[in-house]
Amino acid sequence: DSYSLIYEEIFVKGEKKIDGDILIAEFINRNKKYLAIRFKLPRGNSEYFSADGRNVKKAFLRSPVKFSYISSKYNLNRRHPVLHKIRAHTGVDYAATKGTPIRATGDGTILFADKKGGYGNLVEIKHTEDYSTRYAHLDKFHPRIKLGKKVKQSDIIGYVGRTGTATGDHLHYEFRVNGKHTDPLTVKLPNAKPINSLEIDRFTQHSKNILEELNNYQNLSF
Structure with missing residues (x-):
């Protein structure tokens, strides 16, 4: 080499x-x-x-956060650890220390940045007509993150927490293609x-x- x-x-x-x-x-x-x-x-x-x-x-980073380990993978038949019943887990949970920076995995526009039920503090980014991502259970949002704000790949959008329905500090990350959930760990990422x-x-x-x-x-x- x-x-x-x-x-x-x-x-x-x-x-x-x-x-x-x-x-x-x-x-x-x-x-x-x-x-x-x-x-x-x-x-x-x-x-x-x-x-x-x-x-x-690549147009997207594979992971949006420096994590300790994956605490829960994409699984449509997972038993929910809080609700204790079968509920589809439509993303990946990255266990990380509270306050760890979370980064946008691709360029896009902030579609949502607020509290949303069990997601807790949630950021949703629309990247193209085909691709969108969600980042849930944030402790807090980055000050510049507002509805309609444009972000670049690797921009910090918030910080790891446990808001919403969560048993510990982690980031729940979802990757959607044409509005449908896909496994963030295995989805084929497009080139920039x-x-x-x-x-x-x-x-x-x-x-x-x-x-x-x-x-x-x-x-x-x-």
Whole structure:
């Protein structure tokens, strides 16, 4: 295995302060090459793409929280630990310490942020016409989370708690496709959007330039 990369260095008055963003990374594993090229999009944010313009990240994170263990999996025939009767468990429960940050698993718009029955404090995010996610039993919401607010993947939306019908601190997470519950642990996650066709020429030139720079560094003898 081998890897190469080019990254920024931040200088202030001629003195290096910190390392900046990675501009390009190349990883070779079993003779297969993987590339990630940083590219600034028209709206101002930067993402990483392969040489042919495919986004290298997934549209969703698999898990929205750093958890201790999974306390309950997706199970449509689960016996409810509080109600003591069979009730479909339409998500995954992640046991975590009270106050642990909860992150949006994908870009989207806040569809709901309030108390909702047994869910307790609940955030629902609409990502696309097809995908939505729910985050339940929150101790509290992040101050910026309001109805209609747009969020980005990994933004903090709230904190782990045990509001609603819950036996302990945990996050209940649901993933819906076309309004139907799916198992968050096994659902096939879509890729993020590739380079827009209007930007492909600019990206192609940028990709060519940064690849040439990487090749030049790789050919240097030290």
